Amino acid sequence: MPDGRTAGSARAFELLEPLVRAATVRVHAPPGGYDNPGNDGTGPTWGSGFFIAPGWVLTCAHVVGEGGAAVRLAGREVGLTFFSGASAGAAGTTGTVTGRVECVLPERLEEHRPGRRALWDLPDLALVRVLSPVSHACVWLTDRAGPRLDEAAYFGCTEELGIREITGRTTRLRGTAGNGAAIRLGDDDEIEAGMSGGPVVDLTRGEVVGVVKARRSAGGGGLAVSVSQLRTLPMPANGQTGLYRRIMQAHDLYHYDRHLSDLDSRRTWTDVHHELPDPDAAADRRGGRGRLTPGERTTLCGLLAELPPPGSSEAVRELAEQARGEEPDTGLPAPLSWRDGLGLLHDPPGPGGEAAAMLRYATDVSVTDHREPPSPGADEELWDWVRVTAERLWRPLRRELGERHEHGLAARERRRRARAGQAVHGPARRRGGLPAGPSVLLEVWAHGWEDVYDWRVSVLAGPARPGRVTPVATGVRTAPAGLPDALRAPLAEGFRRCDTHEAPALLEVAVEPELFGLPVDRWTLSGGVPVGVQRPVVLRHPAGPDDGPDAGGAVGADAADRRWARVQSGPVLDQRADCARGRPRSPSPEWLRALVDNTVPVLCRAPGTEPTLGALHLVRDAGYGLAVCRRPPGDPGASCAPFHRGLREELVDAGRGAVLPLRLQTLRARAHGADPDAYWAAGAALVWDDPARALPADEPLQGDL
Numbered sequence: 001m002p003d004g005r006t007a008g009s010a011r012a013f014e015l016l017e018p019l020v021r022a023a024t025v026r027v028h029a030p031p032g033g034y035d036n037p038g039n040d041g042t043g044p045t046w047g048s049g050f051f052i053a054p055g056w057v058l059t060c061a062h063v064v065g066e067g068g069a070a071v072r073l074a075g076r077e078v079g080l081t082f083f084s085g086a087s088a089g090a091a092g093t094t095g096t097v098t099g100r101v102e103c104v105l106p107e108r109l110e111e112h113r114p115g116r117r118a119l120w121d122l123p124d125l126a127l128v129r130v131l132s133p134v135s136h137a138c139v140w141l142t143d144r145a146g147p148r149l150d151e152a153a154y155f156g157c158t159e160e161l162g163i164r165e166i167t168g169r170t171t172r173l174r175g176t177a178g179n180g181a182a183i184r185l186g187d188d189d190e191i192e193a194g195m196s197g198g199p200v201v202d203l204t205r206g207e208v209v210g211v212v213k214a215r216r217s218a219g220g221g222g223l224a225v226s227v228s229q230l231r232t233l234p235m236p237a238n239g240q241t242g243l244y245r246r247i248m249q250a251h252d253l254y255h256y257d258r259h260l261s262d263l264d265s266r267r268t269w270t271d272v273h274h275e276l277p278d279p280d281a282a283a284d285r286r287g288g289r290g291r292l293t294p295g296e297r298t299t300l301c302g303l304l305a306e307l308p309p310p311g312s313s314e315a316v317r318e319l320a321e322q323a324r325g326e327e328p329d330t331g332l333p334a335p336l337s338w339r340d341g342l343g344l345l346h347d348p349p350g351p352g353g354e355a356a357a358m359l360r361y362a363t364d365v366s367v368t369d370h371r372e373p374p375s376p377g378a379d380e381e382l383w384d385w386v387r388v389t390a391e392r393l394w395r396p397l398r399r400e401l402g403e404r405h406e407h408g409l410a411a412r413e414r415r416r417r418a419r420a421g422q423a424v425h426g427p428a429r430r431r432g433g434l435p436a437g438p439s440v441l442l443e444v445w446a447h448g449w450e451d452v453y454d455w456r457v458s459v460l461a462g463p464a465r466p467g468r469v470t471p472v473a474t475g476v477r478t479a480p481a482g483l484p485d486a487l488r489a490p491l492a493e494g495f496r497r498c499d500t501h502e503a504p505a506l507l508e509v510a511v512e513p514e515l516f517g518l519p520v521d522r523w524t525l526s527g528g529v530p531v532g533v534q535r536p537v538v539l540r541h542p543a544g545p546d547d548g549p550d551a552g553g554a555v556g557a558d559a560a561d562r563r564w565a566r567v568q569s570g571p572v573l574d575q576r577a578d579c580a581r582g583r584p585r586s587p588s589p590e591w592l593r594a595l596v597d598n599t600v601p602v603l604c605r606a607p608g609t610e611p612t613l614g615a616l617h618l619v620r621d622a623g624y625g626l627a628v629c630r631r632p633p634g635d636p637g638a639s640c641a642p643f644h645r646g647l648r649e650e651l652v653d654a655g656r657g658a659v660l661p662l663r664l665q666t667l668r669a670r671a672h673g674a675d676p677d678a679y680w681a682a683g684a685a686l687v688w689d690d691p692a693r694a695l696p697a698d699e700p701l702q703g704d705l
Contacts, residue, residue: 020153057128154201171186366383536662633682
């Protein structure tokens with residue numbers, strides 16, 4: 001006889017199958033095209049996909065890449081055939097619509113397409129926008145950043161019996177791969193080719209956790225892509241709401257509206273969640289832990305979706321940490337929506353369980369400062385729901401939530417009064433300078449005897465939380481030519497965690513002066529636009545004692561802080577440090593220390609060579625936290641006079657050092673846009689050792705021994 005778990009998963013499959021089939025589509029050539037022969041005019045099946053929000057289909061990039069490597073993926077039109085399902089008094093219908101590929105992940109697939117029958121790079125996802133209004137069902141996506149290894153089912157288009165249909169098969173999730181980007185599927189059944197791009201459903205919790213990617217050539221089973229990889233969608237740098245947030249907002253509002261509606265008798269995902277067997281219910285009761293009901297969870301997601309999206313990923317993570325009582329796993333993809341914050345609150349420590357943590361989180365969200373005014377009454381409606389929902393829980397929690405709400409309202413009112421009369425977006429920047437929040441820190445170490453590098457990407461919390469550093473990723477023994485590719489994903493994840501709706505985050509590159517010529521600002525992460533054009537980029541000396549020339553005679557911290565404060569407030573003066581009328585020179589420590597405090601040393605020779613290398617150490621020892629240097633120009637015999645002349649004009653116009661990182665970003669953008677008046681700034685870099693942003697003093701990474 002089957003055990004309880006098997007019986008439970010069989011019942012879950014029976015309940016979920018109609019919902020998943022109704023949202024799953026067959027992907028093929030656009031209807032009416034010349035390359036789709038056959039009776040139905042759609043041609044052969046390329047793969048599968050599924051609706052995740054009204055008008056949006058998620059599939060694999062290799063599915064929409066069918067038809068030849070010369071076809072561009074983004075912007076390509078595809079055909080989508082779906083089954084709308086049956087309702088009371090109406091038979092189900094099949095329809096075919098045209099969709100356009102909005103974007104693919106990773107973006108580099110456009111330039112580096114795999115060969116035929118080769119595995120496409122993870123995450124191998126594509127988002128397709130439906131080009132005409134159509135009524136359809138949508139799946140329920142998990143809010144967890146990582147899947148639970150449990151019973152599952154996968155769905156897709158098959159032609160096993162000679163007819164095209166959407167079918168599902170059960171399996172078990174066996175583990176993860178690709179640093180959590182992929183999920184291993186068991187070999188309980190065979191994955192057919194047309195099922196690529198179909199949904200993978202967690203039968204225990206009734207939520208879609210992955211996208212079918214590949215089958216194993218031998219032994220059965222295959223791979224799926226975690227839906228959390230949708231969080232790697234490109235983030236806009238101009239303050240607009242990103243595609244991921246817009247889609248997840250539409251997803252939650254769709255299910256919220258279906259849950260509240262009495263006009264349709266068909267089962268919703270929320271209805272089925274109520275009927276799913278709950279293997280953890282007994283443990284919850286024994287431990288005195290509680291969870292929100294499926295209806296409460298759907299309502300909470302809908303109410304959160306009614307609010308403006310969060311200003312930054314770190315704001316979501318901080319609220320989740322306060323509600324959970326401990327720091328969430330920092331290795332998970334950045335939470336980009338209020339819904340993602342709920343995914344960080346599963347299985348919290350201490351009494352109360354998930355229900356208490358989620359109600360605390362919702363209370364804090366209801367009194368937060370939103371990026372824009374919410375719809376009238378939206379935040380009050382969220383708090384009213386929290387208060388009513390807490391009535392079924394214990395009295396100490398109700399009292400705690402009430403006090404939490406009152407304190408939050410008072411704190412928000414104090415912040416608003418403090419901002420009264422300030423310019424728009426004033427709090428995000430310090431007097432027109434850099435954002436005061438978290439920044440992305442890139443550290444690179446060179447092997448002294450080999451041409452390879454170790455690196456680490458972290459999130460530096462900033463002045464508000466000094467000393468707090470959150471790791472993102474590390475790597476060892478990377479060749480110089482491979483650094484941009486190796487760092488593309490880690491840097492993108494760091495930016496997702498730090499960017500706000502007001503400004504892109506600062507990138508701080510902490511390297512020894514020998515590596516100040518590393519062209520980080522020219523690397524491209526998304527859209528073909530260099531990093532230095534998209535955001536401010538600065539260089540920093542690494543933390544720890546300086547071993548450069550004359551390190552023993554370095555000025556004290558008080559003198560360095562005095563120089564930094566004077567330069568920040570301005571006015572600033574430029575001073576050539578490694579050349580005199582174009583001829584190289586090595587400055588003396590005494591001469592550097594004798595310069596006035598508002599001096600900005602300028603180094604025009606190639607970093608990593610004398611006299612600039614020695615001058616960089618001496619400039620730091622003399623207490624200058626701000627300096628300007630540049631990479632060597634294409635013509636080594638070119639005069640440095642245009643660089644010094646243009647920089648002097650820029651410093652005079654800037655007036656103070658606080659705005660220089662943003663002005664240098666603007667110069668890079670002008671040069672990238674072929675402005676001849678900005679060519680002099682090519683390769684210019686800012687040394688920015690802000691004493692308020694302390695660097696970690698860890699030892700360099702060690703490669704293989």
